[in-house]
Amino acid sequence: MFELLLTAPQSLVEPVSEALMNELEALSVSVEDADADTEAEHALFGEPGMPPPRAGWDRSTLKALFQTEAQAEEAATLLLAQEWAQGLGVQALSAVVEQDWVRLTQSQFSPVAITPEFWIVPTWHEVPEEARAVIRLDPGLAFGTGTHPTTRMCLNWIAQQAPALSSSWHRVLDYGCGSGILAIGAGLHGGQHIDAVDIDPAAVESSALNAQANGVTLNVGLPDLAQGEYPLVLANILAIPLKLLAPVLCGHVAEGGHLVLAGILERQAAELQQAYAPWIALEVSNTDDGWILMTGQRRA
Numbered sequence: 192m193f194e195l196l197l198t199a200p201q202s203l204v205e206p207v208s209e210a211l212m213n214e215l216e217a218l219s220v221s222v223e224d225a226d227a228d229t230e231a232e233h234a235l236f237g238e239p240g241m242p243p244p245r246a247g248w249d250r251s252t253l254k255a256l257f258q259t260e261a262q263a264e265e266a267a268t269l270l271l272a273q274e275w276a277q278g279l280g281v282q283a284l285s286a287v288v289e290q291d292w293v294r295l296t297q298s299q300f301s302p303v304a305i306t307p308e309f310w311i312v313p314t315w316h317e318v319p320e321e322a323r324a325v326i327r328l329d330p331g332l333a334f335g336t337g338t339h340p341t342t343r344m345c346l347n348w349i350a351q352q353a354p355a356l357s358s359s360w361h362r363v364l365d366y367g368c369g370s371g372i373l374a375i376g377a378g379l380h381g382g383q384h385i386d387a388v389d390i391d392p393a394a395v396e397s398s399a400l401n402a403q404a405n406g407v408t409l410n411v412g413l414p415d416l417a418q419g420e421y422p423l424v425l426a427n428i429l430a431i432p433l434k435l436l437a438p439v440l441c442g443h444v445a446e447g448g449h450l451v452l453a454g455i456l457e458r459q460a461a462e463l464q465q466a467y468a469p470w471i472a473l474e475v476s477n478t479d480d481g482w483i484l485m486t487g488q489r490r491a
């Protein structure tokens with residue numbers, strides 16, 4: 192394969208990217224800040240759930256991959272000849288060293304310890320000797336591989352509370368299940384009749400496959416699958432949708448049941464407490480890298 196590096200002002204990033212992918216046979220196109228690691232660098236990332244502060248970088252580097260050198264050269268020639276492409280520049284054209292991309296990707300994911308005895312282990316890794324409960328989970332399309340603080344805190348709560356509470360978890364709801372990791376974790380720690388719901392069909396499919404791979408039975412589907420009350424309700428989403436879902440989620444918590452919420456930044460704690468106050472008093476149960484876990488119990 193061959194890589195073509197182009198520099199473009201913000202106004203050309205989208206049309207050039209579309210031309211590369213749709214008309215010039217590029218296998219892929221990625222966009223990076225051309226001023227990265229300099230004083231002119233500007234971050235584009237906003238807070239979770241909020242739009243980015245700006246649409247794009249002033250100058251971007253476009254990296255386009257082609258099957259052959261001739262295709263890359265032709266693409267560069269045709270783009271530079273377009274009147275609308277004023278300001279576009281060619282940085283380099285070079286061969287890409289062949290690598291075992293599967294092995295390289297797998298090397299970036301290692302087993303994750305939730306507790307000393309509860310681990311998340313990719314299928315290509317050996318299970319640690321000390322592990323007593325294991326979720327086998329590979330990176331996929333749906334959110335939730337166990338590496339994010341919000342996921343770890345939810346799973347840790349499940350594992351720590353299970354000895355005292357799992358006998359009451361005859362129904363469990365994972366709302367916004369993503370990969371199904373929280374629902375599976377609850378199933379491995381005594382949860383029964385577990386409903387895992389998400390608005391994303393890809394998440395529904397991913398949860399079903401992951402549950403089957405881990406020998407856990409889940410009822411997986413869209414949000415209307417969730418019916419009635421549950422002694423345990425889990426929701427690892429983001430603060431804004433969690434606020435909007437407050438009456439829905441609290442309506443699913445049985446008397447004396449527990450609500451576990453994640454996807455919340457430390458500075459958002461008061462907002463969530465206020466949103467849920469009419470039904471359940473939330474408290475911060477754990478913190479990790481700026482994220483918090485909030486839990487509450489519905490009065491019996």
